Every structure is written in structure tokens, then in C-alpha cells.
Amino acid sequence: MSTNDNDTRGFVPEHTPRMEWAKLAPDVYKAMWQLEQAARKGLDSSLYHLVKIRASQINHCAFCLDMHTKDALAEGESVERIIQLSAWEESKHFYTRKEIAAIELTEAVTVLTDGFVPDEVYERAAEFFEEAELAHLIAGITTINAWNRFSVATRKVPGHYKPAGARS
Amino acid sequence: MRSYPSYPRTTELPAEFRTAMQALSAAAKRGLGDAALAELVMIRASQLNRCAFCLDMHLALARKAGESEERLDLLATWEETTGTYTARERAALALTEAVTVLVEGFVPDEVYERAAAQFDEAELAHLIAVITAINSWNRLMVARRIQPGGPAWT
Numbered sequence: 275m276s277t278n279d280n281d282t283r284g285f286v287p288e289h290t291p292r293m294e295w296a297k298l299a300p301d302v303y304k305a306m307w308q309l310e311q312a313a314r315k316g317l318d319s320s321l322y323h324l325v326k327i328r329a330s331q332i333n334h335c336a337f338c339l340d341m342h343t344k345d346a347l348a349e350g351e352s353v354e355r356i357i358q359l360s361a362w363e364e365s366k367h368f369y370t371r372k373e374i375a376a377i378e379l380t381e382a383v384t385v386l387t388d389g390f391v392p393d394e395v396y397e398r399a400a401e402f403f404e405e406a407e408l409a410h411l412i413a414g415i416t417t418i419n420a421w422n423r424f425s426v427a428t429r430k431v432p433g434h435y436k437p438a439g440a441r442s
Numbered sequence: 443m444r445s446y447p448s449y450p451r452t453t454e455l456p457a458e459f460r461t462a463m464q465a466l467s468a469a470a471k472r473g474l475g476d477a478a479l480a481e482l483v484m485i486r487a488s489q490l491n492r493c494a495f496c497l498d499m500h501l502a503l504a505r506k507a508g509e510s511e512e513r514l515d516l517l518a519t520w521e522e523t524t525g526t527y528t529a530r531e532r533a534a535l536a537l538t539e540a541v542t543v544l545v546e547g548f549v550p551d552e553v554y555e556r557a558a559a560q561f562d563e564a565e566l567a568h569l570i571a572v573i574t575a576i577n578s579w580n581r582l583m584v585a586r587r588i589q590p591g592g593p594a595w596t
Contacts, residue, residue, distance in 0.1 A: 292554060298567035301469035308462035309578075316456060333544040383585045385545050386491040391585050396451055409454035409586075416581040420466075423574040427541045427549050428567075 277433030292429045306420065313417045316410030323351060324359060324373060325380045325411070326418045331360050332384045333422035340432035342418075348437035372402040376411055383415045451587045463582070467575045473568030478507060479531060482517060483538045483569070484576040489518050490542045491580035498590035500576075530560040534569055541573045 276288040296303040314322060323346035330338035343356055358365040362377055369377070379399040382391040403411055424430075471480050481504040488496035504514060516523050520535050527535065537557040540549040561569055582588075 292558075293563055293567060295567040295570060298564045299469065299473055299571055302466060302473065302568065302571040305462050305466035305469055308465060309459060312456050312458035312462050315458070334547055335544070379585075383581050386493070386580060386584055387543055387545065390492060391587075396585070396587075400451075405452055405454050406456075409452065410456055410459075412582060412585045413456055413459045415585070416578045419581060420574045420578050422544060423541050423577060424570060426544055427537075427554070427570045427573075429549075 313413040329418040335422040336432040337425040337430035341435045375399045470571035487576045493580040494590040495583040495588045533557045533560040
């Protein structure tokens with residue numbers, strides 16, 4: 275069933291994905307899960323959700339936003355912190371300094387085409403994360419960027435994701 | 443005068459993550475089944491993402507595999523060339539650019555369909571995987587400022 279079959283407001287019909295990449299490239303999908311597990315192992319779960327949501331906003335990944343906002347909410351994240359995330363520079367009091375350093379690094383590593391990762395951004399992150407944890411953070415940012423690319427390129431459909439706790 | 447440090451910020455990378463990255467790249471390239479095209483894709487993405495380490499590595503690997511200097515020199519301007527790249531390569535390069543520059547918005551239907559006309563579905567899934575894998579390496583190397591010219595690629 276589509277996400278808006280029962281709506282009477284005239285929403286645009288749901289699109290279909292361009293392809294089922296995970297079925298067409300099972301070895302690639304398996305490696306992606308290995309990346310995900312290896313990155314996640316060294317990161318605080320609530321921080322990692324913020325990183326995933328922010329990267330998915332920048333990369334315009336609808337499917338990933340659906341998944342990671344729902345996962346964050348299911349794990350107790352506040353609606354307010356999720357809503358404010360794309361304007362975090364003007365709403366810093368919703369976040370810790372460590373979270374802000376991670377979000378800034380997320381933005382720099384996600385938008386490489388505008389030029390490198392500034393020293394001040396890297397150094398601020400290095401103040402709050404010791405070297406091994408920082409390596410996991412960089413790995414986590416890289417991994418969500420990879421999921422974003424698969425989901426946007428193959429146009430995966432948002433709206434159907436149910437977080438683990440809500441699955442029946 | 444601005445000066446840039448020549449050392450890496452860190453060489454740290456979780457061992458399991460490195461292994462998974464290698465598995466991702468290997469599976470992607472194997473499924474695409476066109477090593478020369480994979481190198482062109484990886485060089486173009488590394489240009490867009492300004493990854494010095496990755497450019498150094500993949501230019502060396504492409505040369506070693508017999509790629510011509512002309513095709514490597516003109517790659518950044520492939521759209522303005524005729525007769526230098528095949529229609530299949532051009533479709534792959536257009537897809538590479540769209541999937542690499544997500545921040546400017548989505549992957550256009552015409553770009554996707556142009557690639558879908560040149561690659562079967564499994565090849566296309568693996569082409570997207572090659573583009574994603576090099577984007578991932580670009581991020582790991584740029585973030586940690588890993589310098590070019592480390593190992594001898596040739």
C-alpha cells in the first residue's frame with residue numbers, strides 16, 4: 275500500500291524505486307552492512323542519529339531521513355532537536371558542544387565539492403573526540419554518505435520505514 | 443603566503459571498517475566488470491571531491507593499465523570533447539557527477555536513463571556502487587588529510 279492512499283487532499287502519487295540495488299548487488303549490500311556495523315560500534319547512538327539525519331538533509335535523501343528520524347524518535351530523541359538540526363547554528367542551545375563539533379565535521383566531510391575539511395572544523399572535533407572515536411565518527415559520516423548515494427541514485431521510497439521497536 | 447601542513451591529521455581507521463571498505467570496492471568493481479571504466483569513474487569523482495591521495499593513486503593505476511594521457515588529461519572536461527570517450531563512458535561519467543554532487547540536488551531522470559540505456563540493471567547497480575565506494579574513500583582520505591604519493595602505485 276502507498277503512503278497516501280487514504281488521503282483526500284490531492285497529494286502527488288508515490289513514486290516507485292528505479293531499481294532494487296541490494297538484490298542486484300548482494301555482495302555490495304553485505305559490505306555496506308559491514309561498514310555500518312564497524313562505524314556504529316565506536317559511536318554513541320544518539321550522536322550517530324544526529325550525524326545521519328544531518329548528512330541525509332544535506333544530501334537530500336528522503337528515504338534516509340524517513341529511517342533515521344524515526345529511529346532517533348524511537349530511541350527517545352526529542353522532536354525539537356530533530357526539527358532544529360538543519361538550523362543548528364541558530365539553535366545551539368539544543369545541543370552539546372561535542373554534538374555541535376560532530377555536526378560541523380559531518381557538514382564538512384559531506385560537502386567535499388566545496389573544498390576540503392577546514393582545520394578549525396577538524397581541530398574542534400579533535401578537542402571533543404579522542405583519536406579512535408574520531409576515526410569512528412569519520413567512518414560513520416562516510417557510511418551515511420554512502421547509504422545516501424545508493425538511496426538517492428536508486429530513488430528509494432520514503433514513508434514505509436518502521437523502527438525496530440514499532441515492528442509487529 | 444598560506445602554508446599547508448604536509449602531514450596527515452591521523453592515519454587511524456577502524457580495522458573492521460577498512461576491511462569492509464575493501465570488500466565494498468572489490469564487490470563493486472567485480473560486478474561492473476570493466477576495470478578501465480571503473481578507473482575513469484574513480485578519477486572523475488576524486489576530482490570533484492578534491493581528493494589528492496585518491497587522484498594520485500587512480501591516475502597511476504589507470505596509466506599502469508594502459509589508459510592514454512589524452513583521456514586522463516581531458517577527463518575533467520569530458521562533456522566538451524567529442525571522440526575521446528564512448529557513449530557508454532559518457533553516460534557513466536554523467537551518472538558519476540550526479541551521484542557525487544548530491545548536495546546540489548538528486549540524480550536527474552535523464553542522467554539515470556542515459557546510464558540505464560548503456561548498462562544492464564546489475565551492471566548499473568554495480569556502477570552506482572563503484573561511484574559510492576570512491577566517494578567513501580574520498581571522504582576518508584580528505585577528512586584525515588592523507589597525503590598523495592605514499593605507496594608506489596606503479
